[in-house]
Amino acid sequence: xxxxxxxxxxxxYFSIGDxxxxxxxxxxxxxxxxxxxxxxxxxxxxxxxxxVGSSLRNPQELAFNEYGDLLTGDNDCDNGDLxxxxxxxxxxxxxxxxxxQFAPLGRAGPWMSDGLWKPDFPGRPAYILPPVANxxxxxxxxTYYPGTGLTSAFDQTxxxxxxxxxxxxxxxxxxxxxxxGASYKVESSEPFVWGMLPTDVTFAPNGKFYFxxxxxxxxxxxxxxxxxxxxxxxxxxxxxxxxxxESLIAGGIAAASDDDLIAxxxxxxxxxxxxxxxxxxxxxxxxxxxxxxxxxxxxxxxxARIHALWGLGQIQRQRPxxxxxxxx
Numbered sequence: 001x002x003x004x005x006x007x008x009x010x011x012x013y014f015s016i017g018d019x020x021x022x023x024x025x026x027x028x029x030x031x032x033x034x035x036x037x038x039x040x041x042x043x044x045x046x047x048x049x050x051x052v053g054s055s056l057r058n059p060q061e062l063a064f065n066e067y068g069d070l071l072t073g074d075n076d077c078d079n080g081d082l083x084x085x086x087x088x089x090x091x092x093x094x095x096x097x098x099x100x101q102f103a104p105l106g107r108a109g110p111w112m113s114d115g116l117w118k119p120d121f122p123g124r125p126a127y128i129l130p131p132v133a134n135x136x137x138x139x140x141x142x143t144y145y146p147g148t149g150l151t152s153a154f155d156q157t158x159x160x161x162x163x164x165x166x167x168x169x170x171x172x173x174x175x176x177x178x179x180x181g182a183s184y185k186v187e188s189s190e191p192f193v194w195g196m197l198p199t200d201v202t203f204a205p206n207g208k209f210y211f212x213x214x215x216x217x218x219x220x221x222x223x224x225x226x227x228x229x230x231x232x233x234x235x236x237x238x239x240x241x242x243x244x245x246e247s248l249i250a251g252g253i254a255a256a257s258d259d260d261l262i263a264x265x266x267x268x269x270x271x272x273x274x275x276x277x278x279x280x281x282x283x284x285x286x287x288x289x290x291x292x293x294x295x296x297x298x299x300x301x302x303x304a305r306i307h308a309l310w311g312l313g314q315i316q317r318q319r320p321x322x323x324x325x326x327x328x
Contacts, residue, residue: 003039003062003072008307010278010314011041011048015072017058018098025049035098039072039088053088055128057096061200062088063144063158065177066270066303068310069184073139073160074131077101079108081117083139084131085158085175087183095128133186136173138163141200141211146270148241149207150231161198161211165218170197172211193229204228205249205271207242245269253279262290265308266301277307281314288315 003015018037024030027047031040037056042049052070059072070088077100086094095116103109111117120130141161145154158175171194178187197214204210213225234242253261253275261276280287294300295308 002060005062005064006044006274006278007041007064007070008068008274008277008310010044010281010310010317012044013039013041013052013062013070015039015056015059015062018056018096023049036096037074039070052090053086053092053094053129055092055094055096056086056088057098059086059088060140061142063142065144065156065158066147067306071132071142071144071158071184073135073142075139076117076137077108077111079106079112081108081112082134083137084117084119085133085135085139085160085186086131087129089129092129093127094131095125132177132184133175135160135175135186135189136162136164138165138170141198141202143201143203144270146203147268148238148245149203149209159192159201159209161201163197163199163214165197167195167197167216171195172198172201196225196227203271205242205246207234207238207245241268245272248272249275258283258287258290262287262294262308265294266304273303273307277311278314281311281318284318285315288312291315 001014001016005013007013016037018035021031021033021038025042025046029049031049031051033054036054037059038054039052039059039062040049041052056074057077058075062070062072064070072086072088074084074086076083100108100111114125116125116128118130119133124130139160140163143159145157156177158177159172161172162170164170172192174190174192175186176188177184198211199214201211208228208230210226210228213227215221215223215225258280261280265273265276267273280291291308291311295305295312
């Protein structure tokens with residue numbers, strides 16, 4: 001199992017490779033998959049375990065962008081196909097079944113002959129959701145730029161580690177995303193840090209970009225390194241912003257009033273907006289009015305309004321009667 005991450009709905013999301021799934025959640029609901037990898041979610045304490053998207057090969061880590069869209073990198077099957085950047089939607093089928101790996105005539109059967117691994121193209125099979133793009137080999141760690149730490153040039157940018165066993169061929173690649181219909185396209189892609197064997201990446205509250213290094217080769221090296229990087233120079237306003245983010249994550253959120261939390265749902269940092277939203281939801285029904293006013297305020301920040309809606313959804317699920325109960 002991989003990729004534990006909280007989604008904007010407050011649920012815990014995670015992924016599994018194509019080795020089968022047979023899970024019964026505490027509320028008695030069972031999910032079975034025998035030949036494909038998938039992404040699941042559940043409440044933090046286990047109930048409401050459910051399948052989100054299926055037919056993946058080996059999705060390792062997951063990342064949400066600022067609009068709540070879920071992205072992952074999926075590995076190839078070594079038959080001439082390429083790795084894929086996948087937009088995981090509720091009920092999505094990404095086309096992979098483990099039987100393709102052992103197709104009687106070789107070459108991964110329909111996976112290759114029908115181009116199931118390729119991004120959208122004329123005449124593609126319409127029963128699957130195609131990947132956003134084909135990407136470099138060995139995707140593992142993945143993170144989305146939260147809005148602070150680098151510069152605005154990295155807004156809407158995804159970072160993926162590519163572990164290829166060879167130091168010279170491995171590193172962290174950046175992918176600038178842009179809307180494309182109901183999904184996304186890769187507008188540009190560049191090496192971000194190269195020449196090591198990274199397996200995971202993240203942005204820390206202090207504004208630094210962290211990655212971990214396998215050090216050498218495919219076998220276990222019994223070594224490991226953790227690196228961080230940051231811009232050589234930062235404007236004073238950026239330094240102040242990082243200090244604010246650190247302070248808020250370190251405990252400032254719990255000390256803030258409801259009104260302050262609602263007012264800062266437009267914060268530049270995605271992590272702060274999410275933490276504020278979760279705190280407001282945890283405080284319960286007293287915040288329904290404030291969140292509703294923000295959600296319906298057409299002059300407010302779009303992202304703030306989205307977080308207000310997500311927060312209302314969390315509060316609704318906590319109320320007697322569950323999701324079907326009217327907030328009033």
